[in-house]
Amino acid sequence: MLGRSQHETRRLDLQSRLYAAHSAHLLTLAGLRTGMKVVDVGCGTGELTSIAARIVGPSGHVIGVDHDPDMLAVAERNMAHAGLSHVTFRQDVLPNIALDQPADALVGRLILMHLDSPADAVRRMARHVRPGGVVTFQDLNLSRSRSVPALPLVEDIGCWIQAAFRQGGTDPDPGERLPAVFRAAGLPATGLAVAVPAGDAGSMSVAHATSAVTALLPLIEKSGTATAEEIDIKTLHTRLTAQMHEAAATLFSPELVGVWATTPTTPPHPVG
Template sequence: MDDGSAPAAGGYVLGSTDREMARLAALSEVYGPVTAAWLDSAGLRPGATVVDVGCGPGDVSLAAAERVGPTGTVLGLDAAPRPLELARARAAAAGLRNVSFEQADVTRWRPPAPVDAVVGRLILVHLPDPVAQVARLAGTVRPGGVVAFADVALSTRAAQPELPLLTAFNAWLLGTFTRSGRPVDMALRLTGVFRAAGLPDPVLTAAAPLERGGDAVGWSVVAGDVAGLLPVMERTGVATREEIGPETFEQRLRAQAAEHDAVLVNPLVVGAVARTPDGGG
């Protein structure tokens, strides 16, 4: 949300600015391998119909489209028009004709007919009632179809040796999410969410990618979080612009990391995959 108003609990707070698009690109680079492993564990087959909820600029949608092939279809859904424009351009550039994108409220959207799979990466943390939404979306999937969500445990980001600026950022980030009514550990709740939504225990994949030094891509994710969340940080009283210094934040953070040759532990991302009951007894 980038209109300057206070976000409702469960709303997306990181906006759709150029900086946020850059943050999402960095995030996808860091988490590309675990995303691929998660989608592979989902077993998306050629010819399958897939819906990607909260698709953003389309990384998961495009990866799913490659897996289901030209006989399958992927529909990416997002509430913000800006990321969808980028997603459509990326699909066209990749020559993927089996993927399309639609602006929609993912908490209410329903397909005209059951689909083979519903997937979503880093979306449940932003939804007001993850259990209810997973249960609702699972209801749009055919019997024996796939329900797959991946999310993050924000509290697991760290550096070794500890970097003062990252330590400060972690406190700002966790405080902002907590005061905005969002969980900071959704990755660790996925099994419970799936169970409460009436699904079997999911198959899990997980990774907390490691990088080293001042050139780590993950520092761009951190800096993007600062830029996107700054209005909310100030509004909720977590930190002020003067404390954060957003204009030079990334430069200072990278300098600290380079000086100490620090190892960055990017936050743990967990992917969960389950199949809907097939009614076979």
């Protein structure tokens, strides 16, 4: 839904840092352990890939899969810079992935919303996981963002972002759909957890909220929810920070949902 402008690249980097520790916690809860072979589908520039690589350690192996060669090139540079030599990447269009051997775990973050049939995609990709292995995906619920105490501008920002997603034909709360997606894929969830970054006026949560509005501004306007003049993007961060300071408020970012399941202990069907 969003292009890869310079601002969007910075926004995604900020989002990655905001949710990094929470993603790591959810992967650990899902069952990722030292020595595992893990496949990260829709890996992009490798944010979740690097998290998984640190969990499995040098005795494990992580394969990142994405359709975009430019993103994969960035991901390879990121892994080299981080010294994560037990990571490799493959270019494939999901849900089509090719592996030499079954993996111990299949992971993905903020990817299923971009696929035409999420349940079918999960079913097909899970066939690459060994019997008794782990399948886990993470996604956001955008409508769960809020401030305490409640601030009008925070409520406006939430409405704008949700309207933009709907205008772009995307569900703003894909996280809460994950259990149903897993059931439809024939993988009833064995676990679910929610993680929520939060902070004060100077936190990444505030910067993340205003950067999202900047990225989504054309879709917000197209939805008719607000005009560029009403949003006043140049002063948005300053106004939000001031309101947060004045109210001594805490901003809770959109919740990150992690759902996981264990693959059946019968041999997997041939990949079709």
